[in-house]
Amino acid sequence: MRGDHTHGAAGLHGPGGSASPSIVLHLVAPTAPAWVTQATAHLDEVLIDLAHCEKKAASTIVSLLFRYPEAPGLAATLSPIAREELEHFEEVLAHLARRGTPLRHLVPAPYAKALLAAARPAEPGRLVDTLLCLALIEARSCERMQLLVDAVDDRDTAALYGRLVASEARHHTTYVTLAGRFATDEAEVSARLAGLARHEATLLATVATGPPPVPGAVRMHS
Amino acid sequence: MRGDHTHGAAGLHGPGGSASPSIVLHLVAPTAPAWVTQATAHLDEVLIDLAHCEKKAASTIVSLLFRYPEAPGLAATLSPIAREELEHFEEVLAHLARRGTPLRHLVPAPYAKALLAAARPAEPGRLVDTLLCLALIEARSCERMQLLVDAVDDRDTAALYGRLVASEARHHTTYVTLAGRFATDEAEVSARLAGLARHEATLLATVATGPPPVPGAVRMHS
Numbered sequence: 474m475r476g477d478h479t480h481g482a483a484g485l486h487g488p489g490g491s492a493s494p495s496i497v498l499h500l501v502a503p504t505a506p507a508w509v510t511q512a513t514a515h516l517d518e519v520l521i522d523l524a525h526c527e528k529k530a531a532s533t534i535v536s537l538l539f540r541y542p543e544a545p546g547l548a549a550t551l552s553p554i555a556r557e558e559l560e561h562f563e564e565v566l567a568h569l570a571r572r573g574t575p576l577r578h579l580v581p582a583p584y585a586k587a588l589l590a591a592a593r594p595a596e597p598g599r600l601v602d603t604l605l606c607l608a609l610i611e612a613r614s615c616e617r618m619q620l621l622v623d624a625v626d627d628r629d630t631a632a633l634y635g636r637l638v639a640s641e642a643r644h645h646t647t648y649v650t651l652a653g654r655f656a657t658d659e660a661e662v663s664a665r666l667a668g669l670a671r672h673e674a675t676l677l678a679t680v681a682t683g684p685p686p687v688p689g690a691v692r693m694h695s
Numbered sequence: 696m697r698g699d700h701t702h703g704a705a706g707l708h709g710p711g712g713s714a715s716p717s718i719v720l721h722l723v724a725p726t727a728p729a730w731v732t733q734a735t736a737h738l739d740e741v742l743i744d745l746a747h748c749e750k751k752a753a754s755t756i757v758s759l760l761f762r763y764p765e766a767p768g769l770a771a772t773l774s775p776i777a778r779e780e781l782e783h784f785e786e787v788l789a790h791l792a793r794r795g796t797p798l799r800h801l802v803p804a805p806y807a808k809a810l811l812a813a814a815r816p817a818e819p820g821r822l823v824d825t826l827l828c829l830a831l832i833e834a835r836s837c838e839r840m841q842l843l844v845d846a847v848d849d850r851d852t853a854a855l856y857g858r859l860v861a862s863e864a865r866h867h868t869t870y871v872t873l874a875g876r877f878a879t880d881e882a883e884v885s886a887r888l889a890g891l892a893r894h895e896a897t898l899l900a901t902v903a904t905g906p907p908p909v910p911g912a913v914r915m916h917s
Binding site: 525528531532535536538539542543545548549552553555556559560562563566567575576577578 | 747750753754757758760761764765767770771774775777778781782784785788789792797798799800
């Protein structure tokens with residue numbers, strides 16, 4: 474997959490796909506080139522963070538299964554995604570093991586928690602917004618993984634990111650579709666998605682210029 | 696699988712297997728016949744509780760992945776079990792949907808939480824004991840599912856339990872083996888497993904004779 478694409482996330486749309494990545498993924502701002510430079514310079518740290526991100530994605534879904542046991546269709550849609558996130562977690566672990574890099578605790582980027590905190594407090598808005606936030610996190614991961622596919626020198630690591638990109642894009646779509654089942658109408662989904670996407674871009678800009686979790690740290694969402 | 700076995704969990708040992716289930720599964724007391732009578736009389740409630748138990752099993756593993764990010768081999772062994780628990784959760788959900796029974800919140804039995812509370816507080820004893828408690832919960836589920844395979848009239852429900860029995864037994868063994876990786880020696884595992892198994896039997900007897908979570912409630916571990 475490496476070298477096939479020169480533009481971030483362009484590979485998502487399949488042969489003949491022409492939509493702009495930012496439209497498909499609902500992101501309002503592209504990742505700054507400085508992040509790619511930092512990430513490729515600290516590849517092991519970003520890989521360890523990716524393992525934690527995959528684990529966190531599974532954990533967030535499992536907590537939603539507990540929070541909304543009676544929401545129609547939620548468990549049947551989200552549980553398979555949680556399984557896939559765990560599969561990715563294992564895949565990243567195996568890749569780290571091949572590189573001789575043990576998994577270690579990392580201070581997470583504040584991004585995901587801060588984004589999810591923007592959900593409206595009252596139901597069903599809270600569920601709709603939570604799903605849209607998760608959609609945006611998947612979108613950002615997807616965009617950045619595609620950037621890494623193109624930028625990373627290590628062929629195996631680039632291949633790993635390449636394998637994960639398509640799943641992240643698929644999860645993005647699933648989350649948006651599922652949010653629609655709990656929203657009043659399509660207009661609510663569009664309005665909230667646009668608002669949360671603006672917030673996501675602002676958060677990322679703040680995180681990028683603000684103090685990192687630890688000095689010199691680089692994260693999937695730093 | 697229904698009707699092939701007349702003794703609880705005897706089907707676990709495969710053709711020609713002769714070990715007693717209680718020895719293989721490390722349980723010190725068999726389930727009382729009264730539980731089987733109650734469970735078959737409230738099949739939907741027990742199925743809903745089973746869905747929640749599978750979800751809870753996945754959730755407990757995911758929390759261990761966060762609590763012990765650096766424990767060698769823990770994540771690689773447990774993450775696939777979490778995926779399997781989620782797959783079972785989905786399978787039970789699909790079965791409930793076919794029966795026209797929606798998933799609903801249930802007050803859980805106090806059993807699992809009370810058993811896990813018996814773990815020693817200091818590491819690595821806490822991890823060893825937690826894994827052994829999870830092994831015993833799988834063992835009890837396995838024993839009871841086999842009892843239901845034999846006792847339940849509904850063929851599809853009996854088949855569902857039959858499909859899950861072997862996984863529960865396999866998980867039991869995996870947990871005990873993994874505990875051995877963090878224990879000082881095999882003697883520690885044997886001693887703690889025996890002690891926790893006695894505690895498990897006492898807890899279950901207390902739960903069975905004490906007040907249920909809600910009047911008339913029956914649970915996988917009530």
